[in-house]
Amino acid sequence: MDVLLGAQWGDEGKGKVVDVIAADYQVIARFQGGPNAGHTLWIDGRKHVLHTIPSGVFRPETTNLVGNGVVIDPIIFLKEFEAIRDLAPDIHDRLLISRRAHLILPTHRLLDAASEAEKGDERIGSTLKGIGPTYMDKTGRNGLRVGDLERSDLMDRFRSLVKKHYRLLGLYGTQELTKEAEQEWLEAVRKLRELKLVDSEHVLENAFRAGRRVLAEGAQGTLLDIDFGTYPYVTSSNTVCAGACTGLGVPPTRIGRVIGIFKAYSTRVGSGPFPTELHDEVGERIRRSGNEFGSTTGRPRRCGWLDLPALRYAVMINGITELALMKSDVLSGLGQVGLCTAYEIGGQRTDHVPFDISDAHPVLEELPGWGELSTSGPLPDALERYIHRIEETVQVPVRIVSIGPERDQTLERSSALKEA
Ligand code: IMP
Secondary structure (H helix, E strand, O other): OEEEEEOOOOOOOHHHHHHHHHHHOOEEEEOOEOOOOOEEEEEOOEEEEEOOOOOOOOOOOOEEEEOOOEEEOHHHHHHHHHHOOOOOOOHHHHEEEEOOOEEOOHHHHHHHHHHHHHHHHHOOOOOOOOHHHHHHHHHOOOOOEHHHHHOOOHHHHHHHHHHHHHHHHHHHOOOOOOHHHHHHHHHHHHHHOOOEEEOHHHHHHHHHHOOOOEEEEOOOOHHHOOOOOOOOOOOOOOOOOHHHHHOOOOOHHHOOOEEEEEEOEEEEOOOOOOOOEOOOHHHHHHHHHOOOEOOOOOOEOEEEEEEHHHHHHHHHHHOOOEEEEEOHHHHOOOOEEEEEEEEEEOOEEEOOOOOOOOOOEEEEEEEEOOOOOOOOOOOOHHHHHHHHHHHHHHOOOEEEEEOOOEOOOEEEOOOOOOOO
8 A cells, every 4th residue: 555645734735646646546545634634636627625535536447435534524525525426427336434434523513613712822723624523532432433324323322422512512601503503414424324334444455455556645744743743733633654554444564655745835724833934925925826725714824935854754754755746836936945954943953853843943045946837848957956955855756746736737757866
């Protein structure tokens, strides 16, 4: 099994790369996160945003699996399912959902909002999709799972969890759910039950035995990982490579290539440390030309230069074997491009990511910028030099360079570096 994941703070362009390389795989599997993710794919000039459904769904020959590590909001899931039916008419047969995946209840969303409101200035900037409270119920052993939809006492389990949530919401002083919202959710789970619910760890084991190639598709990014990200300004799941093992029930020995996706610059949405953030017109220009607005929430993303200590950290934690550089066209036309090669923290210089980077100042190198990019010729020398500088620092080859949103604006690059 190969793993594809974000090497920054999410929104790196994972959806596009999965869609492009999905032709090499028979199974695409999501292993964590939920509708907080927004994987954008451009097909024939039409934009599609996937939140929970894996990005291989537009390739008719692939099976798409929502793994046990994912949290599912039935309402959002079904909307997404209906919205892509015209482009993927056989989706019903190619979409499998793990019975072990946890369900997001409408009260989880209310709890998310109440918890964020309570935090005031310390708020995380959550997408408010109920992700954190759902994972809390998972680890607290209270959660409702997809497999519970097939049990006769589903309603009792639902009512008991909702009752617990009301008690918590009462502490926050928040209102109860409307009857309509509850009915909408129950209607959605009735439909969800009609989709293909599976014991996905066995499905994957059978796929491996049959020699089928599996790609695990990560959501969010390494620096949003619950353990290794910029805690507490992180999401609630393991976004790193190890999360693909627990989120799918696949042993580590099955993992082959680990493809790290990163942008030519950095972005982050929500609060938290961001050493290379640009507060000037260059940051604004990147935001505009990269259309850096959240695909799930529409919020403007914070923009900054590429952070090499953070990228090297992502390579280390995930065992990344190759990199895909995205959105290099967004920096086209800049005279100089900044690259953060180290941090200065409390007067000390380091090229590692320590426990706390909230006071890290970037040590910047300026490199010449590049002009318009095209698929018809080689990459401009300045961009090649920029890529060499990245490879030299992280010691992993950049194999894919994306120069625009469409499938065919993706170049394979041969690197002087051998795969790790
Ligand atoms: P949550 O996962 O919705 O609770 O959000 C926690 C933090 O992760 C917030 O800063 C979000 O903006 C961020 N986040 C969650 N999902 C994504 C994503 O798919 N892309 C980028 N940031 C995300």
